Amino acid sequence: VRREIATSFKNLPPKTKWKYKVRVERAVKGETTNTYFMRCALDILATAVTNLSDEQRAAVCEMGMGSVLELNSGRLKKKLCGWLVDRIDVCRRVLVLNGNEVELSANSFDHVMGLIDGGMPLQLEGDIKKVESYVQMFSASSRGINIKKLAEMLSNSTAADDRFKKRNWATFCFHKFLEGITRYKEEKLAYIGGCLLYLEMLYFNSIVYGKVQRDRSMCPLALWNVDEIKRLMK
Numbered sequence: 311v312r313r314e315i316a317t318s319f320k321n322l323p324p325k326t327k328w329k330y331k332v333r334v335e336r337a338v339k340g341e342t343t344n345t346y347f348m349r350c351a352l353d354i355l356a357t358a359v360t361n362l363s364d365e366q367r368a369a370v371c372e373m374g375m376g377s378v379l380e381l382n383s384g385r386l387k388k389k390l391c392g393w394l395v396d397r398i399d400v401c402r403r404v405l406v407l408n409g410n411e412v413e414l415s416a417n418s419f420d421h422v423m424g425l426i427d428g429g430m431p432l433q434l435e436g437d438i439k440k441v442e443s444y445v446q447m448f449s450a451s452s453r454g455i456n457i458k459k460l461a462e463m464l465s466n467s468t469a470a471d472d473r474f475k476k477r478n479w480a481t482f483c484f485h486k487f488l489e490g491i492t493r494y495k496e497e498k499l500a501y502i503g504g505c506l507l508y509l510e511m512l513y514f515n516s517i518v519y520g521k522v523q524r525d526r527s528m529c530p531l532a533l534w535n536v537d538e539i540k541r542l543m544k
Contacts, residue, residue: 348386350506354458356381373479377424380532383507383539391506394513400492405512412516419484422511424529428476483508507531514542 359379362370367379397406404411420426448455448463483505490503515530 348388348391348502348506350386350504352381352383352386352507358460373428374426375424375479377529377531380529382535383511383531384536386506386510387539387543390513391502391510394509395491395494395502395506398491398495398509400488400495403488405509405516407513407516412512414484414488414512416481416484418512419487419505419508420480422515422530423480423483423505423508424531425480425483427478427480430476430478432477432479432482514539 355378359381362379370376370379394405398404398414399406402411403414405414406412416427444450449459487504487506487508493499494502511530511534514534
């Protein structure tokens with residue numbers, strides 16, 4: 311389908327192409343449209359999690375990702391996330407809120423999202439031979455792994471896998487988050503990459519603690535469900 315679209319676009323008259331290019335340029339700037347495009351597909355993730363087997367759920371918990379099983383935050387608040395992204399100092403790794411600075415780090419990601427570092431590094435760059443089996447397994451392309459394809463594979467699988475349990479998931483996800491924010495700011499991209507759910511949860515957790523009693527033993531990702539978020543946003 312993509313090839314057909316690309317071929318059709320190449321065959322368009324120059325004036326028609328120009329119209330599309332103008333739209334893209336406006337989206338990239340973002341300052342005039344205030345439209346934020348995000349790649350964080352929570353609905354697909356939530357559906358995939360719901361369909362996991364008991365054995366797979368146990369494996370998720372062993373990896374330190376049990377909080378993901380309780381994900382019920384609804385859709386991302388795009389305008390809020392865009393507003394928060396604009397207030398991130400990527401060099402100093404802080405979120406600036408009304409003069410106060412909130413630390414952005416792998417430890418913070420661990421606390422907010424309920425992920426842990428298992429001790430083994432997770433690296434996708436480097437010698438293709440070292441990851442060739444994973445590339446084939448997940449039908450990866452130059453654009454990465456298609457999240458819908460991954461969700462479909464999970465739903466059709468009943469076994470748990472030990473190969474991913476001891477990876478440094480918190481560190482990996484945080485660096486991907488920071489990379490996405492940095493590229494968005496420096497390259498003027500039309501979309502914001504990375505796990506923006508972390509940013510949203512961090513914000514909710516930062517502005518409420520101290521004013522409202524919350525169960526501090528709960529992971530913020532599990533604590534902030536649709537009802538809690540609606541109550542706060544009002």
